[in-house]
Amino acid sequence: MGINTNKIPDKLVVDMVNGKVVPFIGAGFSRSFGYPGWMELLKELKNKIGIKDLDNKDFENEDPLQIAQAFFQFYKEKNRQTTLDDITTNLIFKQEKDNEELRGLVERAINKEVDILLEKNFSKKMLDLVKAKEERKDWPAIEKIKKLKNIPFHYLITTNYDKVIENQIYSDAGYGVLYPGKGIELDWNEHDKTVLKIHGDVETDQGIVFTHEQYYKFMQEYGFYRNKLYTLFSTNTILMIGYGFNDINIHHTYFQFIKDYSENLGHHKKMYMLLTDFDKKEKWKSYFEYYKKYLKSYNVEVIEYTDIPSFIEDLVHAFEEEKYSANINRLLTETGNENPLRPLKSILDGTGLNTTQINERVSLNIIKAMTKFFRNPYILTEQPFDLSIDEEGIDNNLAGHILNAALAIISEYPQIAEKEEYFLFVVVALKYATADDSWNSIYVRLVQVFPVMRQLKYEHEGSDDLKLGEYMYKIFSSSHPDKYLYGYDAGRFLNSNISLFPKIYIKAFLEYVKKLIIENELSNYPSISDYWIQQIREKFQTDDKIIELCEEIDSEVKKYLDIEENFFKLQKHDR
Known part of the structure; x- marks a missing residue:
């Protein structure tokens, strides 16, 4: 498959060139390297800690943090007495009858130590499973993902425990690694390139975030990371790769950011989320379009791609093209009167x-x-x-x-x-x-x-026509000469001058509307575009190509409405 950068938003690419993008990388990113995803990890952990009465398919669509918390509770109940015995075996304490208060203090201290040890042991069992398996590795995909090293991000955030980012992609690139429990936060230089592992690292059980309980401890005890997330969200464009918006970390931090800054955000996109064919066909299915609407309500722009490796390959290509294009020095190297x-x-x-x-x-x-x-x-x-x-x-x-x-x-x-x-x-x-x-x-x-x-x-037909159509669509869909909640002045200006537009703009607009309908992105049709298409019919009625495009749009709309009608009929019949 060839390079296709048209699906990469322009603003995202420009922000990358200007060093204003922070990738937020989740478990889906490391799958090609042979590491398990959240659910695979939980299924393996279930077997390791001895849960035998739970079918995998009965929990695979549930909240991972909630499942992990339930597994931890099972593990604590199963191993509490053994852990308590291990701690108290060598403990010598003379229990004086009249020293009830002291005995109570010791018992509470022991119980607290038991809880800490159980949590550490549980985390270790989970981390033991964070291993790459050769049979799961996808080498062609790995080669594509490794191209990410060509984009010199200042910060990368991940919830992954593995070392794919720092050891296999950005090795020898001068990145430091920070994670909860490392204890060097106050000595960290903000100017250093950093991989921020907010859920911890595979090499230590310190600061691991795997369960609901650990997440809330993270929010309460690790203020540095909570504040760092908040700062990065508020000052950068965030690009989420291999990461679900249903993670509680993102909900808490990003939603709070939206609440605090909603009046100032306006039309500016602050977060992009990559969704793949897996998300569309396997994870969300018929809810996928509504999931995108949910994300849109929080100012999250969805980027749809076949898979993560293809996206990264195209992203890097778009970055390199933009970086080359943005270099104005080549135009200023002429001498004398030729220098602009x-x-x-x-x-x-x-x-x-x-x-x-x-x-x-x-x-x-x-x-x-x-x-x-x-x-x-x-x-x-x-x-x-x-x-x-x-x-x-x-x-x-x-x-x-x-x-x-x-x-x-x-x-x-x-x-x-x-x-x-x-x-x-x-x-x-x-x-x-x-x-x-x-x-x-x-x-x-x-x-x-x-x-x-x-x-x-x-006059030309090419990939840039799609951008031309997109921008024309934005103008038309925001404007109407007399409709409430639309731009009156722009609508009247368009109405008066629509016949003066060179036909390339009109054709690009119609092609873009047709594309939206075919891809089910214009589900509120008839929309404001319907009014402008009618104006175009009247003003360009002698242009065969433009009239043909209008008729093709009519045909696609009819298909869409027929599908909707049949769907409602089936629903009514089922009831």
């Missing part, structure tokens, strides 16, 4: 672009550079520009300077509007227009971007 640096600085400071002093080649390089600015605004904070760019990205004023420069270039060299470089510039300009989905912002930015959109003369 001076005109770029004039654009950015608002002086404006004097197109009579630059040739077509320099103009094209300026378009390339401005594409990079929109795609990754943070490169403007570095030399040779040293601008201040906040988390919102490029503001309306700076965008206005860039867009005006593009119009000036097309006015001087209209042939550039036919080139792929200008098409890519328009795509990222549309991304800027949709970055803030508030009604007024979409209108203001749409009016800004529309003149450069109209100049596009490039």
